[in-house]
Amino acid sequence: MTDLILKADGLKKHFQVGGGFMAETKTVRAVDGVSIEVRRGETFAIVGESGCGKSTLARLLMRLLEPTEGAIEFDGRDIAGIRGRDLRELRRDMQFVFQDPFSSLNPRMSVGKLVGEPIETHRPELSRTQRRQEVARLLRTVGLRPEHADRYPHEFSGGQRQRIGIARALASNPRLVIGDEPVSALDVSVQAQVVNLLHDLKSKLDMTLVIIAHDLAVIRHMSDRVAVMYLGQVVESGPTDEIFAAPRHPYTLALLSAIPEPVHGRERTRIALSGETPSPASPPSGCRFHTRCPFAREDCATRVPELRVAANETRVACHYWEEIAATRPKAGLTPAAARSEGAQRRFALYEAATLRQTDRPETASNAGATT
């Protein structure tokens, strides 16, 4: 038995745009030759900036889009071209959590209906009463209360709506959940609640999680392995700890060094990138990053780098990563004395107080209403 649950091989998605009167048709290469392997039970993250194709890739994996080229295997079965009943079965095993909790829930449906709908579709054998019980159970699972089933989406805050979205995704007992920026529309304190919830659910329900995000701190916190994308291609992939401690691809280096850290007075050498991501309609020749790469050499414009094994399961698509690493002994983020003792002590006091609060029975039953 293979331990892979999802596997993509040479996946491509090209969109034709334009082509109106006298206009030329352009091909946008949103995803251009991506191969990834997701292991059963892990959290796999796909990270990149806007326009790198990460959302298109998520929709391909989910089969919300049909790939132009390439193969996708779910649980050892090819799903690239399936339709009809097979596709419906796939939707049961593989679910999606969307970014925007405000536009992804139908405002005219009550929460009970929103969560009940996928149960009706995927588990038609359940009676109406059983379905209602199941909705109540799901709402409790995501930290809401069963009474919430009678309310409508507008009565909830962003964080609560995202919980409803998660309850909907869990309704069919999926084995894999794909989240496209599941927490990026939320405020930090609420984001932390949803991050913790996803973590708990994953271990409780024995799921595999694929997270697409642009926030590297969230990625580091949640994922076991990560793939970094740039202009429709994976430039580096491997275990999350390894990539954050020793990034090898110049783009990963720049990305990590660009994140402002909430620690005062930290001096860091930033690898500044000039310009912005080129259009995926006309990607640069050779290595797609060469137009912005501070280490680029002449032949980077002509030779396409392959994703090759670097170390410890890490793969890098750069001709010169070894030489770059040799000149930069400490490329990763140094775990410096991150926070002052005063701040650490306060964090501990705060943490202890919050735990005491949630332990109190009367507030615990309220937790669903307020969180």
Place this chain on the structure above:
Amino acid sequence: MNQPLLEVENLRFRFRGQEQDVVQDVSFRLGRNETLCIVGESGCGKSVTALALMGLLPQDSVQFGAGRIRFDGETFAPGDHDRIAKMRGDRMAMIFQEPMTSLNPAFRIGDQIAEAVERHRNCGHAAARARALEMLGKVGIPAPEQRFDAYPHQLSGGMRQRVMIAMALANDPELLIADEPTTALDVTVQAQILELIAELQAETGMGTIMITHDLGVVAEIATNVAVMYAGQVVEYGSARSIFENPQHPYTIGLMASVPSLTGPRRRLSTVPGVVPAIGQMPEGCRFSSRCPFAAPVCAARPDLAEQDPGHRVACHFAPLEQTLERSA
């Protein structure tokens, strides 16, 4: 001590028909060449505070309480729209989060910048155009002569934000208010824009108010920090004291909720609940409905009292360790 550029004292207002203040007794000061970060989550009142300072709130729907603004030695009331309108775009300027909706899509970007120059400076069209070109170059837009004639939709998000900055700074303002200027941008582009603002600030000596929810951005650029919650400043101090010695439970909760990029991964702390709506705010300390330390005493509003020199905290429990020890 030299005189601060901007002093805001007890700014307080509500929208007509509401029973509670949207912003309550907000005070801070900003010196030349300094950056004040106003930080908080959505609904904390940080953006309306900025809009009120710029006189951009609809006049007939806002009720200002007492309070005053001192800008460069001149004192005026926060509701004095005529006075503020004369300074806006000239001596004080603002940039917004979403540059696409703040630029007029039907006009060339160069003309939009030139218009701002002509409006406030007594100069001809040619001089205004020359200034606009100079500004486009200054904010790092490649080939300004060609870009002058571009429309906003032809530019990327980062470039549009550069155009907004060029427009805001065209008249050499003494005060720049930036409302989440990098939130809609990618991190690598965000780094470029923050650097650009810092460079221009060093060059002109302007004071900057940066409104943001991102504590990373705050740590990077702030001289002083005001943490806002539900329309109140709950903690105020130098960036160093806020990060190394956070005192208010909300500040602590906010910092502890951010996942870390280094060190061991541990479960994130959270701030339970959500910000209550206006009209349902608890009396006294507005954070008390979500605070893990809340006690009966919190029904009375705590003063923004000085804990350490320059570091003010609005919490009955500050300093936290001593108070908890005493009550234990």
